[in-house]
Amino acid sequence: MKGKRPELGAGLIATKGTAAPPADMPTRAAAVPLRAVPPAPKVGEGREALVPLNFRIGETFRREFKTYAASHDLKLNELLRLCFDFYKSRQN
Amino acid sequence: MNVIVLASQKGGAGKTTLAAHLAVAAEAAGGDPAVLVDTDPQGSLSAWWNVREPETPQLAPSAIAELPAKLRQLAAAGYATAFIDTPPAITDAIRAVIESADLVLIPTRPSPHDLRAVGSTVELVQGAGKPFLFVVTQAKPNARLTVQAVAALSAHGPVAQAVMHDRVDYAGSMIDGLTVLETDGKGKSAAEMNDLWKIVQARFTKSTKARKVAAL
Numbered sequence: 001m002k003g004k005r006p007e008l009g010a011g012l013i014a015t016k017g018t019a020a021p022p023a024d025m026p027t028r029a030a031a032v033p034l035r036a037v038p039p040a041p042k043v044g045e046g047r048e049a050l051v052p053l054n055f056r057i058g059e060t061f062r063r064e065f066k067t068y069a070a071s072h073d074l075k076l077n078e079l080l081r082l083c084f085d086f087y088k089s090r091q092n
Numbered sequence: 093m094n095v096i097v098l099a100s101q102k103g104g105a106g107k108t109t110l111a112a113h114l115a116v117a118a119e120a121a122g123g124d125p126a127v128l129v130d131t132d133p134q135g136s137l138s139a140w141w142n143v144r145e146p147e148t149p150q151l152a153p154s155a156i157a158e159l160p161a162k163l164r165q166l167a168a169a170g171y172a173t174a175f176i177d178t179p180p181a182i183t184d185a186i187r188a189v190i191e192s193a194d195l196v197l198i199p200t201r202p203s204p205h206d207l208r209a210v211g212s213t214v215e216l217v218q219g220a221g222k223p224f225l226f227v228v229t230q231a232k233p234n235a236r237l238t239v240q241a242v243a244a245l246s247a248h249g250p251v252a253q254a255v256m257h258d259r260v261d262y263a264g265s266m267i268d269g270l271t272v273l274e275t276d277g278k279g280k281s282a283a284e285m286n287d288l289w290k291i292v293q294a295r296f297t298k299s300t301k302a303r304k305v306a307a308l
Contacts, residue, residue: 006125006150006170012162013127014151019138021130022155025185067247070204071211 050077093167094296095174097193099217101209103180106199106229108136109262110288111177114197115149116271117289124172127152129159131189132179144269149175156185160192182212190217195295196224199256202231202241214248225295226251227288230258254287 057065069079096114098107115126126149130137141151152174154162159176166174176193178186190196196217200206210226217224226245231238238255245251256262257280265275272281 006127006166012152012165012169014138014141014153016144017142019130019141019151019153021133021135021138022153024156025131025133025179026181026183063243063247067244070207070244071214071248073208073211075208 053077093163093171093174095163095176095192095194096292097176097178097190097196097222098199099178099186099190099196099213100199100206101180101182101213102201102206105180105201105206106227106256107180108132108140108177109266110197110199110227110229110256111137111175112140112266113262113271113273113285114289114292115173115175116273117285118173118175118293119149120273121286121289121293122172125149125170126173126175127166127171129154129162129174129176131156131159131185132177134179137177140266140269142269146270146274156188159189163192182216187216187220190220190222193220193222195292196222197227197292198224199227199229200241200245201229202235202238207241207244210245210248223295224249225292227254227256228252229256231255232258252288252291254284254291256284256288257281 065079066076068074069076072079074082098111100107111128115128118124118126128137128141128149128151130141130151131154138151152162152166163174176189178189198210198213198217200210214224226249228238228241228245228251231241242251242255259272259281261272261276261279261281265272268275271285272279273285276282
């Protein structure tokens with residue numbers, strides 16, 4: 001370190017071997033309530049099994065669609081479903 | 093003193109590695125003292141620092157409730173930059189840490205899971221009205237996914253041009269309390285970390301031209 005050394009007061013800086021994170025930061029388990037993980041859907045049970053849907057779209061739309069889904073924590077199929085449901089509701 | 097917070101909802105994105113490496117790079121580049129603050133209950137940064145032989149960068153212990161006051165004391169003591177590591181979550185405590193930031197670095201791996209999770213972190217940072225910069229970490233060389241990740245991230249905000257690649261020397265150096273800058277100062281990993289520090293530094297300059305050049 002070439003710069004001016006900082007002026008250290010008592011307790012400002014940790015000493016080697018004793019550094020530890022703060023006690024008042026909640027752990028991840030405490031911060032995030034556990035959610036029950038739904039079982040994977042099976043054919044003939046409640047929700048339908050997922051199957052591929054293949055079609056081609058423009059590169060710009062593809063990027064915009066994926067970016068929007070990522071920024072809203074949605075899977076691509078979830079966003080497609082929301083769009084389709086919204087479209088149907090408008091048509092009706 | 094510039095306060096840089098490393099935040100990301102995803103674990104393993106590289107927050108601790110970036111905090112340690114950037115602090116070492118900052119001191120090596122400018123000679124101004126940097127200080128680390130570890131707020132992750134996992135304590136990986138503290139563990140790294142405890143086994144580290146070199147005295148600098150130093151690490152300051154701080155409770156979350158006392159963080160603003162602690163940062164004022166560190167600034168008064170003469171530290172130029174503080175790097176704050178945070179746990180991988182979205183909580184009020186992390187929001188409180190981000191409130192103290194001058195810049196938030198959001199490390200993100202070029203994977204669909206990381207890209208899906210980045211929205212929550214961005215919302216948190218934007219809610220606090222803080223500037224941020226994405227840093228792509230653990231990228232595979234010549235992977236199309238990395239390019240796509242940069243494109244996707246750039247729709248949300250600036251992305252650092254320096255991409256951190258997936259190399260074992262990052263983890264290897266940190267086992268002994270060091271960084272790639274100290275174990276192989278002329279290597280590719282050290283070069284990309286120095287580049288990243290220059291980009292981060294540019295965010296604090298008044299020249300908007302320099303900032304635009306440094307980030308996509």
